[in-house]
Amino acid sequence: MAVQQHHNFIGGEWLQGERYSPNVNPSNLADVLGEYAQAHAAQLEAAVAAATAAFPAWSTGGIQARSDALDKIGNEILARKEELGELLAREEGKTRAEAMGEAARAGQIFKFFAGECLRLAGEVVPSVRPGIGVEITREPVGVVGLVTPWNFPIAIPAWKIAPALAFGNCVVLKPADLVPGCAWALAEIISRSGIPAGVFNLVMGRGSVIGNALVEHPGIHAVSFTGSVGVGRGIAVRCAQLGKKVQLEMGGKNPQVVLDDADLAQAVELSVQSAFYSTGQRCTASSRLIVTEGIYPKFIEAMKARMEKIKVGDALAQGTDIGPVSSLSQLEQDLDYVGIGQREGATLATGGERLKLGTEGFYMTPALFSESSPSMRINREEIFGPVASVIRVKNYEEALATANDTEFGLSAGIATTSLKHATHFKRHSQAGMVMVNLPTAGVDYHVPFGGRKGSSYGPREQGRYAQEFFTTVKTAYTLA
DSSP states (O other): OOOOEEOEEETTEEEOOSEEEEEEETTEEEEEEEEEEEOOHHHHHHHHHHHHHHHHHHHHSOHHHHHHHHHHHHHHHHHTHHHHHHHHHHHHOOOHHHHHHHHHHHHHHHHHHHHHTTTOOOEEEEOSSTTEEEEEEEEEOOEEEEEOOSSSTTHHHHHHHHHHHHTTOEEEEEOOTTOHHHHHHHHHHHHTTTOOTTSEEEOOSOIIIIIHHHHHOTTOOEEEEESOHHHHHHHHHHHHHHTOEEEEEOOOOEEEEEOTTSOHHHHHHHHHHHHHGGGGOOTTOEEEEEEETTTHHHHHHHHHHHHTTOOBOOTTSTTOSBOOOSOHHHHHHHHHHHHHHHHHTOEEEEOOOEEOOSSOOOEEOOEEEEEEOTTSGGGTSOOOSSEEEEEEESSHHHHHHHHHOSSEESEEEEEOSOHHHHHHHHHHOOSSEEEESSOTTOOOSSSOBOOEETTEESSOBSGGGGHHHHEEEEEEEEEO
16 A cells, blocks of 8 residues: 655645655554655745745734634534544554644634634823823734654644734744654645645744744744754744744753652652653653652652552553654664663663563653662753662752753753742743642743743743734824
């Protein structure tokens, strides 16, 4: 049976790529979802040109039409969440339940921003000079380049595309080369939404080819990127040199603090959820479990017992808790860090082995280190897999200091029954998002998402705060 080819979407048309790359299921390497176009430089030029041509009418057109189109996109995603969830699970490795939840979230994001189209407000204020009126309004930035990662292949494109379109921008999307399927499916839905040709464009391909050219292109006015720290910092430098607006979401080394007074069962469950679900492939995952010495021995034993019940398997199989790692290179990196932790002197309490199951895939057992120290590489560097380490501390004060001792600052959690410590942690944690008695990896779509320090740069994503990046402020003076 021939494998279906999926083309780029440029200027309202599906255009063949320079070549095609197979999209392989990490749960079963024999399962090829299709072949996806690899764009060439001329296609990026065509996408930017199409977006540039569409911008004047789209940016000044009726907001009801924008709202209706986004709402239609959201409704179709929600109606097809099971189908889209299965696609996501096959190409990225999330379990079916997690994948369906992500697909539903993408639909909810589009519907939220359908409403935001109608709520963009400005200000009218008096001038300090008599007889002059002052209006402060928001306008779209222009043509925006969106570069999205492989770990949330439909939700992250959604939370960039929806506000960009809602506020009147035109879009060129470059999804991660590893997971083009969900982005293509989303583009196909957008193509039938009534949005004019050129307003949204999908250009698939390697980041080193298309991503770099997107950042450098003079017709791109702003770049929103989610991905690795190294690539993100390079984009920030180049955008500063070129005078482009830039928004970056990068790495995390998120702490989960567990105090002596915590509910042990609750602390273990939220730690397992934070560290290992979605195969640990979330920028908000907790890979540093910082535990005070009174509860430490019981916590280690309870974690080991809970982890023995985790079922690793095919992402689509019933009963699977954790699917495969997304790619061979990521699996090799995860296993390398298991070896690094052992060589550094941490104790491998459980897991950390490659699994061979009924189908060939990128499976490993979640790894837990005990007796680790804050200076170890496994506690300094983002692993981005199902590997977590436990750090023993004396008290809350040392726990807070250890939690903040990182170049990152995306998400942080605390498990405690103390209102005093919870309140203090929320104020003094150096993270953009703080969770109390909840997993670090659960966030809502209608509130700001982002971090501090090396995790994020530029305005926040999601919710009403998305307007800070996708609009520019204009001040107009009128003589009465």
